Amino acid sequence: xxxxxxxxxxxxxxxxxxxxxxxxxxxxxxxxxxxxxxxxxxxxxxxxxxxxxxxxxxxxxxxxxxxxxxxxxxxxxxxxxxxxxxxxxxxxxxxxxxxxxxxxxxxxxxxxxxxxxxxxxxxxxxxxxxxxxxxxxxxxxxxxxxxxxxxxxxxxxxxxxxxxxxxxxxxxxxxxxxxxxxxxxxxxxxxxxxxxxxxxxxxxxxxxxxxxxxxxxxxxxxxxxxxxxxxxxxxxxxxxxxxxxxxxxxxxxxxxxx
Numbered sequence: 001x002x003x004x005x006x007x008x009x010x011x012x013x014x015x016x017x018x019x020x021x022x023x024x025x026x027x028x029x030x031x032x033x034x035x036x037x038x039x040x041x042x043x044x045x046x047x048x049x050x051x052x053x054x055x056x057x058x059x060x061x062x063x064x065x066x067x068x069x070x071x072x073x074x075x076x077x078x079x080x081x082x083x084x085x086x087x088x089x090x091x092x093x094x095x096x097x098x099x100x101x102x103x104x105x106x107x108x109x110x111x112x113x114x115x116x117x118x119x120x121x122x123x124x125x126x127x128x129x130x131x132x133x134x135x136x137x138x139x140x141x142x143x144x145x146x147x148x149x150x151x152x153x154x155x156x157x158x159x160x161x162x163x164x165x166x167x168x169x170x171x172x173x174x175x176x177x178x179x180x181x182x183x184x185x186x187x188x189x190x191x192x193x194x195x196x197x198x199x200x201x202x203x204x205x206x207x208x209x210x211x212x213x214x215x216x217x218x219x220x221x222x223x224x225x226x227x228x229x230x231x232x233x234x235x236x237x238x239x240x241x242x243x244x245x246x247x248x249x250x251x252x253x254x255x256x257x258x
Contacts, residue, residue: 025205057222
């Protein structure tokens with residue numbers, strides 16, 4: 001896990017470019033394990049910490065504070081909160097995998113969400129589906145939770161401050177389960193990991209997020225309404241080599257270091 005930076009183009013026709021008037025990318029990167037000298041135990045869910053779209057589902061949670069609407073003259077029109085990929089670029093291939101949550105200029109009352117395994121999943125779904133349901137860019141801290149149910153009929157349970165606002169069902173939702181995404185999984189918080197489908201020339205970190213984040217969590221399972229309601233406002237315990245508690249917690253940034 002570590003921070004990184006690189007030079008970015010000033011703009012890009014896809015809407016991704018460096019924010020804040022700077023050409024320096026700012027993102028946090030996490031790589032999928034298991035890593036050297038850690039315990040691999042598939043029977044206790046101690047496998048890759050970044051695998052997603054399995055029969056168990058997936059969940060992404062975070063606290064977000066965004067003070068202003070996106071100014072497309074000064075910052076990226078598309079701002080990435082989380083981008084996770086296995087490095088495959090051909091969406092027609094069965095081993096392609098991508099999970100991305102981002103904000104769009106002009107649609108700051110919704111998130112755009114992508115979770116694809118091959119050609120199946122959620123492709124640029126607006127969550128919530130109704131544009132006047134929530135407010136994001138008013139400077140207030142809120143917790144947002146996205147629960148991806150991928151074991152059968154696909155949908156996304158969307159929570160704000162522990163309350164389920166709606167269950168979003170993508171227009172192209174399939175009735176079959178989404179295949180688990182594995183491989184060399186690497187995720188970025190705050191910018192793109194790599195080019196998205198249909199684009200080229202984007203440096204890593206494009207789509208720089210202009211906002212504040214706290215309590216970022218990625219789970220290798222679909223969290224229940226009770227679990228989200230009980231823990232959205234407080235810290236949780238992570239798994240260790242000697243413990244089997246919360247083994248589905250793949251990434252957890254408390255951001256308490258100052």
